[in-house]
Amino acid sequence: MIVGRARARPRALALAIVLAGILALLALPVAWARPPLTITVLMPAPFAEATADTVAAFNRDHRRLRIAVARGPFETEAVSDLAISSLLLGDSPYDLLMMDVTWTAKYAAAGWLLPLDDWLDGDPLAGVVAGAREGNRLAGQLWRLPMLASMGLLYWRTDLMAAPPRTPAELVDRSKELQQQGLVRWGYVWQGRQYEGLSCVFLEVLRGFGGQWGGTAASGIGLDSTQATAAASWLRQLVETGVTPASVADFAEPESLQAFASGEAAFMRNWPYAWKELQKPGSAVAGKVAITTMVAEPGQSPAATQGSWGLSVLRGSAHPAEAVAVLQALTGEDSQRRLARDWGYTPTLASLFDDPELRAALPLLPALRQALEVAALRPITPVYAQLSDILQRQLSAAITGGTAPQAAMDRAGRGSRAVLDASGVEAV
Amino acid sequence: MGERRRSLLVGVVLIGPALLLLLLVFLWPMASYLWLSFHAQNLFTDLQPVAVGMLNWRRLVLDARFWQDAAQTLRFALVSVSLELGLGLAMALLLNQRWRGRGLVRSLTLLPWALPTTVMALGWRWIFNDPSGPINGVIAGLTGSTVPFLASPSLAWLAVVFADVWKTTPFVALLLLAGLQMIPADLYEALALEGGNARQALLRITLPLLRPYLLLVLLFRLAQALGVFDLIVVLTGGGPASSTESVAGYAYLNAMRFLDFGYSATVMIGMFGVLLLLGGVLLLVLRRPVRA
Numbered sequence: 001m002i003v004g005r006a007r008a009r010p011r012a013l014a015l016a017i018v019l020a021g022i023l024a025l026l027a028l029p030v031a032w033a034r035p036p037l038t039i040t041v042l043m044p045a046p047f048a049e050a051t052a053d054t055v056a057a058f059n060r061d062h063r064r065l066r067i068a069v070a071r072g073p074f075e076t077e078a079v080s081d082l083a084i085s086s087l088l089l090g091d092s093p094y095d096l097l098m099m100d101v102t103w104t105a106k107y108a109a110a111g112w113l114l115p116l117d118d119w120l121d122g123d124p125l126a127g128v129v130a131g132a133r134e135g136n137r138l139a140g141q142l143w144r145l146p147m148l149a150s151m152g153l154l155y156w157r158t159d160l161m162a163a164p165p166r167t168p169a170e171l172v173d174r175s176k177e178l179q180q181q182g183l184v185r186w187g188y189v190w191q192g193r194q195y196e197g198l199s200c201v202f203l204e205v206l207r208g209f210g211g212q213w214g215g216t217a218a219s220g221i222g223l224d225s226t227q228a229t230a231a232a233s234w235l236r237q238l239v240e241t242g243v244t245p246a247s248v249a250d251f252a253e254p255e256s257l258q259a260f261a262s263g264e265a266a267f268m269r270n271w272p273y274a275w276k277e278l279q280k281p282g283s284a285v286a287g288k289v290a291i292t293t294m295v296a297e298p299g300q301s302p303a304a305t306q307g308s309w310g311l312s313v314l315r316g317s318a319h320p321a322e323a324v325a326v327l328q329a330l331t332g333e334d335s336q337r338r339l340a341r342d343w344g345y346t347p348t349l350a351s352l353f354d355d356p357e358l359r360a361a362l363p364l365l366p367a368l369r370q371a372l373e374v375a376a377l378r379p380i381t382p383v384y385a386q387l388s389d390i391l392q393r394q395l396s397a398a399i400t401g402g403t404a405p406q407a408a409m410d411r412a413g414r415g416s417r418a419v420l421d422a423s424g425v426e427a428v
Numbered sequence: 429m430g431e432r433r434r435s436l437l438v439g440v441v442l443i444g445p446a447l448l449l450l451l452l453v454f455l456w457p458m459a460s461y462l463w464l465s466f467h468a469q470n471l472f473t474d475l476q477p478v479a480v481g482m483l484n485w486r487r488l489v490l491d492a493r494f495w496q497d498a499a500q501t502l503r504f505a506l507v508s509v510s511l512e513l514g515l516g517l518a519m520a521l522l523l524n525q526r527w528r529g530r531g532l533v534r535s536l537t538l539l540p541w542a543l544p545t546t547v548m549a550l551g552w553r554w555i556f557n558d559p560s561g562p563i564n565g566v567i568a569g570l571t572g573s574t575v576p577f578l579a580s581p582s583l584a585w586l587a588v589v590f591a592d593v594w595k596t597t598p599f600v601a602l603l604l605l606a607g608l609q610m611i612p613a614d615l616y617e618a619l620a621l622e623g624g625n626a627r628q629a630l631l632r633i634t635l636p637l638l639r640p641y642l643l644l645v646l647l648f649r650l651a652q653a654l655g656v657f658d659l660i661v662v663l664t665g666g667g668p669a670s671s672t673e674s675v676a677g678y679a680y681l682n683a684m685r686f687l688d689f690g691y692s693a694t695v696m697i698g699m700f701g702v703l704l705l706l707g708g709v710l711l712l713v714l715r716r717p718v719r720a
Contacts (some may be wrong), residue, residue, distance in 0.1 A: 036470070037542070077685070080684075080685075081684050084684055084687070085684075088475075106687065107470065109471045109476065110471055110475055110687060192579075193665060193667055193668075194666060194667025194668055194669065194670065195665050195667070226585070245558070245559070245576070246558075246576040246579055246580070247557075247559070247574075247576040247579040248578035248579065248719055249576065249579035249580070249667070249668040250558070250576065250578040250584075250664070250667070250668065251579075255557075258560070272560045344642035383471075385685040385686050386685075386686050388684075389681065392667075393669065393670050396667050396668045396669040396670070397581075397668075397669035397670075399668070400579065400580060400668045400669050402581055402669050403669075411467060412558070423471075423472055424472060
């Protein structure tokens with residue numbers, strides 16, 4: 001018994017050694033072929049879908065480099081919350097971040113972004129259309145490259161009128177006429193909820209009345225001005241006169257789109273994405289819609305709030321060179337062409353606006369370019385979120401009739417000044 | 429003496445882990461927030477804490493928005509928790525009676541509580557929608573016009589209360605039902621023998637003996653309601669005109685959007701102070717011994 005066991009042991013040992021040897025041989029090639037380097041990009045879910053083809057093509061062409069897209073939430077600010085949470089914890093799992101234009105200054109001030117100038121040759125913004133160029137370079141450094149543009153547009157019904165209104169008064173008169181004739185229930189729908197969209201709506205109207213949002217703290221960054229009061233009063237009157245439904249104070253993009261797509265309104269303010277939605281089978285206005293720029297007082301230029309998306313490299317990335325390569329691929333011409341052709345997103349590269357293939361696929365392109373040329377930027381400052389929050393709060397009070405427009409704008413100006421004074425940021 | 433000391437030791441060992449856990453997940457964060465409230469930690473301090481003494485607290489006292497939010501949060505908490513207690517008590521009393529189908533109804537009533545808040549808030553957002561929501565469908569059918577529930581500062585907070593009451597009343601009912609089942613039946617029998625009626629049974633037996641449960645539910649619900657956040661974010665986003673903004677929402681804005689962590693901590697600790705005060709008063713009022 002004992003002898004037999006002793007003999008069995010060396011045999012088992014020998015078997016184990018042979019097995020280990022085979023395993024080691026098998027593992028060798030795996031050890032030689034290092035796994036490809038993965039660059040992770042955080043994007044809002046819709047863009048993760050829209051860039052899937054570009055990402056797949058990139059991963060096919062590169063053996064040593066892979067792009068992994070992390071799908072963020074749908075809502076813009078929720079993406080920022082997710083990114084900020086990970087950045088605050090110090091070790092962010094992302095190399096690249098898809099950024100809204102209003103975040104850049106805040107993220108750069110927080111020290112979370114990698115300045116791109118050292119990594120890119122020449123002027124990386126040279127090929128970008130003027131309207132999408134701003135908001136990327138701050139304090140002499142480039143922090144972000146634009147990937148797609150988005151601007152506020154005025155949608156109008158071609159079956160109800162031959163040409164769109166050009167002034168605020170025209171828009172109101174036309175609306176009332178159509179409402180009286182019983183052709184539409186509402187004249188004009190827009191985004192009046194207390195959120196970022198309201199600031200975007202207001203900026204366009206303010207510009208149309210000859211005002212500015214921004215400038216020095218001393219001027220209340222343009223909010224305690226007669227133009228700002230005129231703009232806020234106009235929005236309030238739209239509600240008061242029934243051109244706009246009272247429920248607009250709870251309207252974000254989907255609610256305004258719903259009202260307009262059901263054929264209940266003559267005009268809508270929305271972003272370019274709405275176009276495709278309006279052509280879908282469920283829409284009552286498919287083929288009866290055109291876009292133009294927002295109305296403006298006679299002598300004033302119309303304005304379109306710029307809401308572009310771009311990419312930034314996070315400073316914590318362990319592989320900045322590769323991250324920059326991915327950034328270039330995703331913001332490059334091929335990527336933007338796919339985004340425009342297959343998904344209807346507005347490109348930021350000037351060359352694409354004259355591309356015959358794109359012009360055929362996207363008949364809207366000339367109108368979009370026209371809107372980009374009058375793009376208006378929201379104040380570029382690290383404290384933008386505070387300034388916009390103050391404005392939204394006061395505008396919401398003015399629209400719902402709780403505060404007179406002039407008092408609301410005075411308060412917004414005072415509040416903005418206080419924020420800027422406390423932060424030490426002089427001008428925006 | 430040795431016996432007593434040993435039992436004391438056993439007691440300490442037994443509650444030790446719970447105490448440690450409480451210290452770790454409750455006291456430590458509270459203490460660090462309190463510490464942070466005396467510091468500036470924002471974009472202009474490179475996100476590093478810098479001691480600023482009472483600056484944040486001075487700002488809080490003068491911050492009209494904080495006090496408006498605190499008042500709104502208190503109003504929300506008091507109104508919704510009172511409604512939940514009243515309705516929950518009625519539901520518990522009903523579910524404590526014997527009737528056919530009680531088991532089914534008992535499980536069905538729990539459904540709202542089982543739904544995630546964000547999902548049910550989206551549902552209510554649609555129900556309150558003007559003009560397409562079902563409530564406005566009925567109103568339009570009756571009057572010809574619609575009511576902008578979520579777009580009117582005087583109505584939006586009521587919509588928030590309504591949604592909260594709908595969701596949390598089952599939770600209140602469940603806890604009170606557990607309390608009701610702890611009341612011995614012979615008390616009611618004795619009262620019946622002495623010729624007492626149902627009203628007396630409710631006022632003399634049920635409510636006094638339910639008091640510890642009522643207190644528990646009240647504290648639970650008040651603490652939750654005073655920290656209301658997700659329901660409001662989805663239902664109204666704090667608007668219109670900030671009429672539904674809660675203190676938790678304001679603290680969140682300061683931290684996650686403005687990256688002003690020092691002030692955000694001050695807002696939270698400030699509200700915690702209000703909650704502590706309120707809880708103390710409630711305990712004093714409700715924790716009187718049960719009269720014989």
